[in-house]
Amino acid sequence: MSSEASAVWNECLRVIEQHVSEQSFSTWFKPINPVKLDGTSLTIQVPSQFFYEWLEDNYIQELKLAIKTTLGQSGRLEYAVVVDRGNSSNSPIAVSYPQGNHGNKKTSSQPVQEQKTTPFEMESLGAEALTKSNLNPNYTFNTYIEGDCNRLARSAGFAVATKPGITSFNPLMVYGGVGLGKTHLVQAIGNEIKNGPEDKFVLYVSSEKFVNQFMDSIKDGNVKSFTNFYMQVDVLIIDDIQFLAGKDRTQEMFFHIFNHLHQSKKQIIMTSDCPPRDLKGLEERLLSRFKWGLTADLQMPDFETRVAIIRRKMQSEGIFIPDDVVEYLAYTVDTNVRELEGILISLIAHASLNRVEISLQLAKTVMKNIIKDIETEVGIEFIQKAVSEYYGINQDDLKAKTRKKEIVVARQVAMYFSKEFTNHSLKSIGYHFGGRDHSTVIHAVTTVNDLIETDSTFRNSVNELKKKFKMRSY
Ligand SMILES: Nc1ncnc2c1ncn2[C@@H]1O[C@H](COP(=O)(O)OP(=O)(O)OP(=O)(O)O)[C@@H](O)[C@H]1O
Numbered sequence: 001m002s003s004e005a006s007a008v009w010n011e012c013l014r015v016i017e018q019h020v021s022e023q024s025f026s027t028w029f030k031p032i033n034p035v036k037l038d039g040t041s042l043t044i045q046v047p048s049q050f051f052y053e054w055l056e057d058n059y060i061q062e063l064k065l066a067i068k069t070t071l072g073q074s075g076r077l078e079y080a081v082v083v084d085r086g087n088s089s090n091s092p093i094a095v096s097y098p099q100g101n102h103g104n105k106k107t108s109s110q111p112v113q114e115q116k117t118t119p120f121e122m123e124s125l126g127a128e129a130l131t132k133s134n135l136n137p138n139y140t141f142n143t144y145i146e147g148d149c150n151r152l153a154r155s156a157g158f159a160v161a162t163k164p165g166i167t168s169f170n171p172l173m174v175y176g177g178v179g180l181g182k183t184h185l186v187q188a189i190g191n192e193i194k195n196g197p198e199d200k201f202v203l204y205v206s207s208e209k210f211v212n213q214f215m216d217s218i219k220d221g222n223v224k225s226f227t228n229f230y231m232q233v234d235v236l237i238i239d240d241i242q243f244l245a246g247k248d249r250t251q252e253m254f255f256h257i258f259n260h261l262h263q264s265k266k267q268i269i270m271t272s273d274c275p276p277r278d279l280k281g282l283e284e285r286l287l288s289r290f291k292w293g294l295t296a297d298l299q300m301p302d303f304e305t306r307v308a309i310i311r312r313k314m315q316s317e318g319i320f321i322p323d324d325v326v327e328y329l330a331y332t333v334d335t336n337v338r339e340l341e342g343i344l345i346s347l348i349a350h351a352s353l354n355r356v357e358i359s360l361q362l363a364k365t366v367m368k369n370i371i372k373d374i375e376t377e378v379g380i381e382f383i384q385k386a387v388s389e390y391y392g393i394n395q396d397d398l399k400a401k402t403r404k405k406e407i408v409v410a411r412q413v414a415m416y417f418s419k420e421f422t423n424h425s426l427k428s429i430g431y432h433f434g435g436r437d438h439s440t441v442i443h444a445v446t447t448v449n450d451l452i453e454t455d456s457t458f459r460n461s462v463n464e465l466k467k468k469f470k471m472r473s474y
Contacts, residue, residue, distance in 0.1 A: 009034035012066035019062045023199045040071040045080040048225035134204040139187035147305030153296035161192035164267035169294040171268035176298030179338030182271040200234040207243035211250045230257045235267045245281030306330035325363045378421040380432045387414040399434035412444035
């Protein structure tokens, strides 16, 4: 090792130390050996291919800063990767060169294993590498709106964030449909731990990336460093675990990593698009481990929570949207939160591009453009769906013969609204409710009107539903 190279690298370390945590510094920078200095080009030796890729994915900015500070603008960094063949004492060194320098191979006393570009030429930091843990700093508990839809998962997540690895929620498995906030929640846990008092190595990885890294490690003969790396993590957050289905070798590797982490009281957090019992193509021994901790689901947020999510978003974007528009969006977009956010962003974009105020009319136009088949008119079907959801009954029961009290009330309310909000005749309305005759519809309308007069609880619920239909038929 040249003393010049050492001196330069020591300088670099002083810069890097100021920008990374103590733990990252000892994990990722202490094992590096400076090899040589050639003009303003410093070669450093890293223990494995995996290590090299990790540095490149996660610490490129710090390395760049250190090199430029120490060697000036023309400073360059090159890597020597110790090839992992399971026997490090035998490992040859592969020197890496900048792209475009291939015809000018430098000689090394040991065999050159492969060519690598320098990190500075590969500044393709993926969106994932936003922080050292691959966590998006905006995904916090603070920005994650609480509602009935996520209460259990959120509070379990918070407990885990306070005492990672030592609550009974290990592993914590969060499942739910597309765009319902799984990633946001598990990253909020990660951010909370990372910003907490203890110096924990938190790592977020998508299952897809985990599979790809594992496959690459097989290809490159690096499996050992892959495993060692994952076994060092204090908090492993692995997203969309269903992606491991059918990938037997990766599952086996994950099984070992899981066991090691769990035995060492390290926290494991996973997400999935369905409950563990429905995860097809995953080994039974993995599934049974997933059930050791806590499994919590996320549901579609209810109307109030959707309003709160929109308001939160408005606050973070620094924009104002009138209440009727907020309510309209919250009523209409009930598929998932990502879609709700998407429509909100389109609305903001439309208003600012066309220099118009955000209004209900604009919201409706944007909505029609985005969701082609959106049902903007109130029809009997829509009323039946909304009323049965509101009363928590099966939609088909509105058409069935059943005379159960709660179903009769819901049916009468739905008939009442069908009369008020659609152009269907009494006969047609009766037909849509299991072929009842028009006098049944008249009776329903009269009963509902009477109840509105006499029963305030009933009146409130009818008003709430009415608001929803008015939004549509505006
Ligand atoms: N309760 C919530 N409060 C605030 N924002 C939320 C909430 N739930 C979801 N979001 C937002 O909705 C968007 C989609 O969430 P996220 O990506 O976490 O969903 P997901 O369930 O992981 O989706 P996928 O199934 O596609 O992986 C994100 O922008 C997220 O911030």
